[in-house]
Amino acid sequence: MDDTYQVIVVGGGFAGMTAAEQLGRKGVRVLLIDANNYHQFQPLLYQVAASQIGVSAVARPLRSVFRSTKSVRVLTAEVTAIDSATRTVTTIDGSQYQSKILVVAAGAVPNFFNTPGAEEHAYPLYSVADATRLSTALTTALDRADRAKAGRADVVVVGGGPTGVETAGALAENIKYLVPKYFSSGLAARCRVHLVDMLPNVLMPFSAKSQAYTRDRLIKLGVQLHMGQGVTEVRADGVTLADGTIIPAQIVVWAGGLKAGKIIADSGLPQGKGGRIDVLPDLTVPGAEGVYVLGDAANITDATGAKLPQLGSVAEQSGKWAARNIHADLTGGTRQPFFYWDKGYMAMVGRGAAVAELGRKRIQLQGPLAFLSWLGVHLALLPGTQQKVRALSSWLTGYVIHSPSHVVVGRPD
Template sequence: MAGSEHPRIVIAGAGFGGLQVARGLAGAPVDVTLVDRHNYHCFQPLLYQVATAVLSPADIAWPVRHILSRQDNITMLMAQVEGVDRAARLLLTDRGTIPYDFLVLATGATHSYFGHDDWAPYAPGLKDIEDATNLRRSILVAFERAEATDDEEIRRRLLTFVIIGGGPTGVELAGAIAEVARHSLAPDFKNVDPRTARILLIEAGERLLPAFPPELSTYTHQRLEAMGVEVLTGRAVVDCGADHVTLAGGERIDASTKIWAAGVRASAAAQWLGVEMDRAGRCRVGPDLAVPGAPEIFVIGDTSAPPPELGPIPGIAPAAKQMGDHVASVIAARVAGRPAPGPFRYRHAGDLATIGRNAAVVKLGRLQLTGFLGWVFWGLVHVYFLVGARNRFAVAMNWLWNYVTRQRAARLITGDLSGRSPAGRGETGATPTPTSPPSGS
């Protein structure tokens, strides 16, 4: 595209929102540069299935270059965004600067520990492939270490799994770990019974899945308990260490594996731009999703805070995709000299969460589904929205195999197993890693 006089559109983040903007500009008289620190697009709603050994990373990720290979007006660059020079209209990356005429920031979100970032090494979250594979290693190694020890206290700690946060991610993780322990691993160990594993789901609020109707929250709570998960609602975590969590009131739970699913915070986009942000660090934008006073800069997805008059917009994939479609139409209209479309309007299709085998909750307008029907609907929706026929086929076949045999096909322990926990116990063999920056939404 060297020497082109077309407007330069730079998109930061190849998640759901950024990818949708790029696709929406196919055929437009513009030069698009898509920047991401990864070379793949990850289907985040199924990350927990990588973490619990149902799927392999390649099942839910696809190379961005391949996705956009038929789009002639786009260049993909693998780089880490470091800032924005608004005056010079440059995106700053670790690979140099990229000039833009229009800039779209779709850099997503990362984990929020609500002022306790020192908990991050002990209770990692789940936002990308690296998080998922690290968590899978920690879960599987915990069972291996329990098999090898004769110390009952250490064994109990190793076989205690604490998930903090009762939203969809926490519910799905709790149910999946329970199925791994009760069924997939049960026949494979001789010195320890994986079915004795203790799985706790801790939610500071009064009920699970607060965005769902109360009756679906109650169903979820009851179904998890029937699967052997201990559900603690109205209990806030006040401390988290290498081998424990402490709840409000002083109750201590010894556990080697903790998983954070309690909150997110936006990327540093607002700081890069020097603009107003909300309490979650998201950029405040106008009705067209452009930054006030900078009509050439758009912020979408988890790092965007649209004005209240647009109504509540959840931080989920469909919302990011709709934002991407809107921004692409706004840019295309401006480039063509046409009137821009009206303000962004979010259309909420529904809420879904799976609990475990034959159990899910679905809210579609007035329609509510639970149990087997909800579970089938949840699966069909997720297979449909995967990128690429190969991924859809692979995921569907893995799910069928898992349903028939209860076996997890991706139970490989890879990576460095020599690390020790910060307390020096080395029980899980997983080296804590700091929270990584987000790549897109």
């Protein structure tokens, strides 16, 4: 048992990494545990899946992030259990670590909502591993379709939120611009991208104007929209919709929702919506002394009473705020309720097109200006200079000359 840490942080995503960075700056002894040895930038995973950028643009080694922060130790290990009463975590090799404060920032996992066949046949998009698996599957499907007479590489994307819209847009662009360039003639005309959601429109939290713009752009890119239709089954050869329609497809992408992961479900902490932990406005868990839950693992209500969505900006800001409160805990100060600075949201719909609703006032942008804002914001958010340079160079080659800068090697049949 190693008990020399003041704080243990489980998860090196936006929330956990930011909390550890802030605490490290104050000299707090932190143990940061993540199953991966890198931080993954989820907002660009769909671009990895579409072979638009490489893995090295979205994954940053955690040891490199903390190389100069001597009070933070990075441990690569899967956490298998959390004991919130004693603030002890157990890792997959049976080691146990205990501390005065425990920060649970383990993110979420895909929620298949018990849809038959979804877990077995659909490709989720929540991690670097998911994105590379999907990228390989897409390339393999194209290679296979290229070999066969009248072969197809159709994709169904389930979920019309930002992830589903961005993924469908990127894949449709590949079919429109790259497939005719690199595969046999006629293949692009046979390939379809479908976007399905049980809700009546795409991007439901956005304004009607942004939704209309997005629908229009997707249709122009060739995406077939099936809104107001739930998926009742995912099959090896496509999906079945609630009205019995079958959409045949070689690949089904699942962007249909998230829930808390197993260690959270087994933690004994009180679970709320989506299996996430309901936290107090100061980001601690009621009845669990010294336990903070942040980011996608938590249902956060901020100081103004607003229920916050599962977003990178919420996770990052909750990490920063929790670090302040933890420092107060350790130095005899008083915790403050979390105040979220709402910067709005945005979604890209292919090259030169995006929608953005900025700030609390939701200032609306559509088209090239929103696209440039999207690029700027994501470039600024990407952690690490090397990651920024790699993403920028891929975007330049991808968006300017439509050249796939990342060759993906599909698994041979």
